[in-house]
Structures are given as structure tokens and as C-alpha cells.
Amino acid sequence: MGATITEKILAVHSAREKVTPGDLVNCEIDTIMCHDVTTTPAIDMLEKYGIKDVCDPERIVIMPDHFVPNKDIKSAEMVAKIRRWAKAQNIRQFFDLGRHGVCHALLPEQGFVTPGKTIICGDSHTCTHGALGAFSTGVGSTDLAATLATGKLWFKVPESQRFIVSGHLPEGVYAKDIILQIIGQIGVDGALYKAMEFCGEVIDELSVEGRMTICNMAIEAGGKSGVINPDAKTLEYVRTRTDTKFTVYRSDADAQYAQTFEINVSDLEPVVAFPHLPGNVKPVRLAAGIPVDQAYLGSCTNGRIEDLRVAAQILKGRVVAVGTRMIVVPATTEIWKQANREGLLDIFMAAGATVSTPTCGACLGGHMGILAAGERCISSTNRNFVGRMGSPKSEVYLASPATVAASAMAGKIADPRQYL
Amino acid sequence: MEGNAHVYQNNHINTDEIIPARYLNCDQEAELAGHAMEDIDVDFLKKVKTGDFIVSGDDFGCGSSREHAVWALRGAGIRAVIANSFARIFYRNCINNGFPAIECPGAAQAIRDGDRLEIDLAAGQIVNLSQNQTVQFRPLPDFAREMIAAGGLMAQIKKELK
Numbered sequence: 168m169g170a171t172i173t174e175k176i177l178a179v180h181s182a183r184e185k186v187t188p189g190d191l192v193n194c195e196i197d198t199i200m201c202h203d204v205t206t207t208p209a210i211d212m213l214e215k216y217g218i219k220d221v222c223d224p225e226r227i228v229i230m231p232d233h234f235v236p237n238k239d240i241k242s243a244e245m246v247a248k249i250r251r252w253a254k255a256q257n258i259r260q261f262f263d264l265g266r267h268g269v270c271h272a273l274l275p276e277q278g279f280v281t282p283g284k285t286i287i288c289g290d291s292h293t294c295t296h297g298a299l300g301a302f303s304t305g306v307g308s309t310d311l312a313a314t315l316a317t318g319k320l321w322f323k324v325p326e327s328q329r330f331i332v333s334g335h336l337p338e339g340v341y342a343k344d345i346i347l348q349i350i351g352q353i354g355v356d357g358a359l360y361k362a363m364e365f366c367g368e369v370i371d372e373l374s375v376e377g378r379m380t381i382c383n384m385a386i387e388a389g390g391k392s393g394v395i396n397p398d399a400k401t402l403e404y405v406r407t408r409t410d411t412k413f414t415v416y417r418s419d420a421d422a423q424y425a426q427t428f429e430i431n432v433s434d435l436e437p438v439v440a441f442p443h444l445p446g447n448v449k450p451v452r453l454a455a456g457i458p459v460d461q462a463y464l465g466s467c468t469n470g471r472i473e474d475l476r477v478a479a480q481i482l483k484g485r486v487v488a489v490g491t492r493m494i495v496v497p498a499t500t501e502i503w504k505q506a507n508r509e510g511l512l513d514i515f516m517a518a519g520a521t522v523s524t525p526t527c528g529a530c531l532g533g534h535m536g537i538l539a540a541g542e543r544c545i546s547s548t549n550r551n552f553v554g555r556m557g558s559p560k561s562e563v564y565l566a567s568p569a570t571v572a573a574s575a576m577a578g579k580i581a582d583p584r585q586y587l
Numbered sequence: 588m589e590g591n592a593h594v595y596q597n598n599h600i601n602t603d604e605i606i607p608a609r610y611l612n613c614d615q616e617a618e619l620a621g622h623a624m625e626d627i628d629v630d631f632l633k634k635v636k637t638g639d640f641i642v643s644g645d646d647f648g649c650g651s652s653r654e655h656a657v658w659a660l661r662g663a664g665i666r667a668v669i670a671n672s673f674a675r676i677f678y679r680n681c682i683n684n685g686f687p688a689i690e691c692p693g694a695a696q697a698i699r700d701g702d703r704l705e706i707d708l709a710a711g712q713i714v715n716l717s718q719n720q721t722v723q724f725r726p727l728p729d730f731a732r733e734m735i736a737a738g739g740l741m742a743q744i745k746k747e748l749k
């Protein structure tokens with residue numbers, strides 16, 4: 168019987184010949200990513216238990232992003248503490264302001280994600296990195312502290328679900344629409360504890376960025392990880408960013424899946440997730456006309472260069488509706504610079520949007536675009552929970568960058584296809 | 588363990604609701620506790636007494652990995668969460684903190700708000716003193732019970748590192 172990519176990676180990293188779903192394994196972790204919110208408690212725990220040294224500073228990458236640039240004194244103190252700790256621990260890989268970005272966009276961009284790796288971070292969207300054929304999952308601060316101390320972490324080997332995405336993606340429909348559609352179909356706990364493996368001709372056709380958008384939202388279906396078998400595109404993406412050695416694992420043809428879903432996207436329309444769950448997914452036409460106070464383009468889901476290009480294409484020569492505010496947040500410093508070179512930032516500013524420095528910002532209701540009671544936002548982010556972007560009485564609709572841009576112009580939720 | 592039940596029948600209560608991100612510039616349990624559940628139940632803190640339990644539906648604790656959710660509940664006096672099912676990261680965070688997360692399908696429907704409960708972790712039993720009923724749940728897996736007994740993951744690791 169064959170094995171899935173997830174089983175192969177977990178077996179190798181726990182020094183076993185093979186593993187079966189349900190096995191408890193103590194797994195070697197190759198890359199430990201730390202951001203500002205969940206790392207300070209981990210540092211406190213290491214101190215409390217008298218653990219003086221991290222396992223290996225070279226495995227650790229620090230990328231403060233949530234409240235960056237520091238939004239208040241408390242968040243400034245948190246990052247200051249992380250800086251002191253990193254220095255004391257000789258952690259060189261620190262992406263401070265000026266090289267900063269949303270960690271899940273920055274980690275692969277900077278070449279830290281390679282196929283076959285194991286990666287953890289104290290952040291639920293760590294599932295993003297499976298897009299490059301790694302096993303990558305989000306954990307809490309205690310797990311983070313334990314891994315910083317030992318370089319290992321316990322896991323229950325997950326069952327895998329396979330999502331075969333076939334057909335031809337229509338114009339105006341994007342990776343975001345595919346993953347929202349899948350979450351709408353299986354529900355926000357439809358993949359609870361499972362590895363979601365995406366494959367099929369549509370996934371093959373997607374760019375690496377689009378694949379990241381898909382894997383990023385595995386957690387919104389309750390998944391432990393999202394993963395895509397590496398191909399030539401993956402290798403090209405990785406090779407231009409790092410020369411470290413890695414091993415490519417792929418699922419066997421006779422691997423076992425808990426479930427297989429076949430999704431044909433040829434007739435898929437742009438979709439939105441209504442408040443207050445990412446699984447409340449409906450075609451955009453059913454939301455068309457709902458007024459929006461804010462349009463937010465950014466985050467680890469859709470703040471990459473491709474996303475900015477799509478939005479700029481729609482906004483070029485047009486303007487954001489009076490009464491609607493549009494905020495564009497390139498996910499990393501490199502993306503910001505690239506967008507600047509391509510003239511995208513000018514297009515946004517000319518349209519009456521504003522462009523911010525990279526940050527998680529308002530995606531989690533931190534800063535830089537918080538919603539007031541009664542306000543409504545169309546957002547390219549990944550969560551529309553109660554109060555996620557501000558007041559518990561505000562509303563968030565999730566959609567693709569194209570739908571966000573179209574809605575910003577219309578001042579109400581709009582189908583992007585009419586503007587392409 | 589004995590205490591009162593605070594029942595939230597909804598499914599998918601997420602960690603943004605348990606502790607909103609606007610309070611994540613702090614990681615002190617006592618301070619977080621002051622905001623536990625405030626976006627879905629402004630009276631939560633007034634009702635909870637030390638030793639009480641939360642009872643909820645499917646997929647409790649979904650969303651963000653913030654362990655602050657466990658600390659906020661524990662700080663507010665909650666001693667265990669009973670739910671039909673749990674989201675994965677929240678479940679890990681509970682076990683790692685030595686904080687019982689009890690999976691008991693149907694609990695949110697069977698237990699009424701305010702019921703007095705007695706929980707026996709080893710036996711996998713909830714005695715509902717108010718309704719005179721006993722419900723069995725699947726006892727926590729061995730590794731989880733060992734971790735809770737050791738005082739959580741860090742305490743266990745500290746022992747191993749020695």
C-alpha cells in the first residue's frame with residue numbers, strides 16, 4: 168500500500184520506515200517560524216522552565232508582522248523583547264522593519280520553504296507552505312516553546328483528504344474562489360484534523376502564488392495542513408530563492424485517502440463568504456448590491472504580487488466610490504517594491520485607494536483599518552468571524568482580490584467580470 | 588472536579604470570540620481573563636465562578652492558534668471545556684497546558700445552562716447533578732492524560748531534557 172506525501176514526510180522526520188494515520192510521532196522540525204504575537208509567551212515559558220538555549224538558531228526564522236510597525240506601547244515591548252532574545256540566542260534570521268512582511272508570504276519568498284520540509288509556526292495559517300510540498304502546520308505558544316527547546320514536536324499522523332480540481336477556470340474566477348467554494352461545500356470543520364491534498368489539472372495550471380492561496384485556507388475547513396505535490400513550477404520557484412538541498416516527496420498512486428472530492432470549476436462563478444463564517448459561501452451575484460464601507464486588499468491569503476496585479480487591472484483609470492475606503496496592503500517589502508516598479512501603487516493611489524506598508528494590520532482587527540460598529544468590509548483575507556476586523560457589530564465579506572477591487576469601485580459588492 | 592455549566596450551544600465558537608485580537612498585545616492570564624468571551628457574551632465574567640465549565644457544540648476553538656484563548660478561559664476560572672468536538676489547534680493548546688478538553692458528542696444538547704456537573708477524567712464520566720444523569724465520554728488518550736498529570740508539555744520536556 169502506498170503513502171501520501173504527508174505520511175512520507177512525517178515518517179522520514181520521525182526516523183520511521185512508514186507511518187499510518189493515527190500514529191503518534193515525535194517529529195524533527197526543520198524550520199520554526201516566530202512572529203510577534205505568539206512568540207513572547209513562548210520566550211516566557213522557556214525562561215520559566217529554565218531552558219537557556221534554543222535547539223538550533225539556524226532553524227529559527229523571526230518575522231514580526233501582526234502589529235508591525237508597532238501599533239502601541241505594549242506591542243512595541245513585545246517585539247523589543249523578541250529582539251533581545253534573538254540576539255542572546257544568536258538567531259540571525261530576523262526580518263525586522265524594512266525587510267518585513269506577513270510571515271506566510273515572507274517565508275516562501277525568502278527561500279525558507281522547500282519541498283519535503285517540516286515547518287511550524289505559532290500561527291494557524293502556517294498550512295500555507297504545503298503549497299510547495301512541505302508538511303507545515305500551525306501550533307500554539309507552548310508547542311512553539313517546546314520546539315524551540317528540542318527541535319521536535321509531537322503529532323498525530325493525520326488522515327488525508329484528496330481534492331481533485333478539474334475543468335477550466337473561467338475568466339474572473341481565481342484560486343480564492345476555488346478554496347472558498349471547497350470550504351462552502353465541506354464546511355468549516357469538513358477537514359477537521361486532516362491533511363487536505365489538492366491536485367488535478369486546475370491546480371497544475373495555477374501559479375505557485377495561487378496554490379498558496381488554496382493551502383492558506385485549509386485551516387478554515389479545520390485542516391491540519393494543506394499540501395500540493397511538487398512539480399516543475401514548484402522547483403523553479405524554490406530554485407530561484409535558495410540553493411539548499413532538499414528531497415521531493417510525492418503521494419503514491421495507491422496512497423489511501425479518507426475521502427476524495429472531485430470539484431469541476433468550469434462553471435464556477437466568483438463567490439463571497441457572508442458573515443460570520445468562511446463557510447457561508449454564495450455566488451457573488453447573490454451579494455451584489457450590498458453596500459461596503461471598506462475594501463481591504465492584503466493578507467497572507469491574497470496580498471501577493473499577482474493579487475495586486477489583478478486588482479490594479481480592474482482599478483486602472485477608474486476610481487473608488489465616494490463613501491468607500493480602499494486599503495491596499497502588499498504582503499511583503501519585496502512585493503511592495505515590485506508593485507511600485509510596475510506602477511501598481513500609482514494606479515491604486517490614483518484611484519483614491521491608499522497603500523500601506525506590509526503588515527497583518529486590519530486582517531485580524533489589529534490596526535490600520537479597523538471597522539466601526541455597523542460598518543461592512545469586503546476583504547481578500549481569510550476570516551470573517553464576529554469582530555475579526557474591528558467592532559463585534561461590523562461585518563466582513565470574504566472574496567478574491569478582483570471582487571474586492573470591483574466592489575471598491577462600485578461602492579457595493581460587485582461581480583468583477585463586468586470590469587475585466 | 589465540580590462546578591456549574593455555562594452552555595453555548597452554537598457550533599464553531601472561534602478563538603477570536605474567546606479572546607479578540609485587540610487584546611493580543613498582552614499575554615498575561617489575569618489581564619486576558621478580563622476580556623474572555625466578551626464579543627459573544629458580555630455577561631460571561633459576571634456569571635462564571637472559579638471551577639466552572641464551558642459546554643459547547645461542534646468545533647469549539649476554531650480559527651486562530653492563539654493560546655491566549657486557553658489562558659483567558661482558565662484565568663476567568665474555567666476548569667475544563669466540554670464540547671461536541673474541538674478544533675485541532677485549540678485541543679492541542681488545552682492538552683499542552685494541562686487543561687482538560689473533553690470531547691463529548693451531544694453534550695451541548697443534553698446539558699442545560701447552569702447545571703451542576705461533576706467530572707471524573709480518568710473514568711470518562713460527567714455526572715449531571717442537576718438532572719441526575721450520567722454521561723460517558725471517551726477518556727482522554729493516554730499521552731494526553733500523562734501530559735495533564737505532568738502539568739503540561741513544558742513540564743514534561745523539562746523532565747526529558749534533564
Ligand code: SF4
Nearest residue numbers: 269466467527530531
Ligand atoms: S495576514 Fe491575517 S491571517 Fe495572515 S497571518 Fe496575518 S493576521 Fe493571520
